[in-house]
Amino acid sequence: MFKEMTFALYAIKKNIQNSTELRVSFLLTVVGMAINNGAFIATWIFFTQSVGEINGWQIADVVSLNGFVAISYGIMFSLFVGIRRLPQYISDGVFDRFLLSPKSVLVRVATSSFHASAVGDVLFGLICFGAYIYLAGMTIPQFLLSILLLGNAIGMFFAVSVIAYSAGFYFTDGFSVTYSIFDLFMTPTLFHGGIFHGAMRFVFTFIVPSLVVGALPAEILKSVSFFQAVQLTGIVCIWICGALLFFHRSVKRYESANFMTFGR
């Protein structure tokens, strides 16, 4: 386990060094992504201004929701974006080289790439949290709670990505299918949390866990409920275990593409 962690950190460090080599492009991408994310927050702020408060959700809650989603997405897809390339690795036959590695296949795949634009997401998320502190304030318990909730959100992103992109093992044209599965989860993560109620809230918490990465953490942070945070951690742990199981089962379906290139 320790060896795997050391390897993952080494791979991430090399990926970052590689990405920052083209500095102007790296900075442009980071700043561009941060501005791009502003569109979502702007949309739901306009919505809140036009429609008014819904189920107690105010502008500060929309800001904190965006903070949670952006930071967790950013950390997940800057450091472990390789998971996203899994369908491509499978269809190109590149996956062979991961199977031949003595390291954990999932760690090797996850850390095989780095996404500079996701650093922009982290930057945007931090700005959101700054704005949240300005708008609603933040106590020390809330700060500690937000770290736990962020960990949960990253864990959930990891679990859903592993499940969605492992579906590439089951389809010939895996890219579009896996993208759609992930997008089904991703799109509602940025929606105004107050408009989910009843059956919709249940579905998007337990079946498609979009609310677990943004809306629920924002509500828990507001109500400072450590009990709910622990419940959320339980849900995330179940999803992570399920994702690991699904990945290892799916890998068994892989058949080498027999490319003469031995991967890239």
Next chain:
Amino acid sequence: MKKLRLAGKIITTLIKDQWHYRSRLIADLVLMFVRCGILLVLYSYVFRLKGDVIHGANFVTVAWSIFFYFALSTLRLRDVARLIMQDVQSGAVETIFTKPISYIFYRMMWQIGAGISSFVVAFIAGSVALLFFVGAPETMFVGIFVPSFIITFFAAVVLNLILYVIIGFISFWIEDINPIFWLVDKTIMILGGAFFPVALFPDFLYKMAIWSPFGAAQFITHTVNASWQYQWYMLVGMQIMWICVAGFILFWVSKRAQKRVSINGG
């Protein structure tokens, strides 16, 4: 005539390709219906909470407006920018420039062909589902609706293509166009009324949507608003004006871009 034959060939080839690899088509459709469906269920709840009318608009108007945005997005016109960037980065653009066809026309037709199957199926199935579950807004019964909708739809397709091709051509000067692409794409998303429908826009945002090319690229989302029957000629006129302006910019940018390419020379 030759151009039309080429366009027909590209589009039919890509339609056959889409029907052959059906998983991609199904994925596109499922994604569109899920995205749009979730939003509509959520908005129906919001309208129930707020007494069925917000800013003078009812749920039926908002539902159709959101649906038109997502239906148009299944054409994937925005992907043309990234295709051009890939052509430039891989050097494929040099090969196409040597052929006796217009590169811009070829890429535009390719993009339409790549998305047309998903669009037609999504549009027909979605319209039937909306008519059945939600009903039709009053503007749809006005005589001018169908012809004005068709005109504004074609104008929207042309304007979207021109805007995204311009962004794609920027890759002749900068290595990665993604930051610019995101900026324009999200502006179109907001002003087009993707997640927050046009009918609910505050005044200043509505003015921005009306007077900017990014809003004009999605005027089909305005067609269900009550004001459409009085405004349609002005909005269609705006679209045509932006097509001319953006078309001129594209012509100028493409001429300068072509000068930067040296065939087989890097």
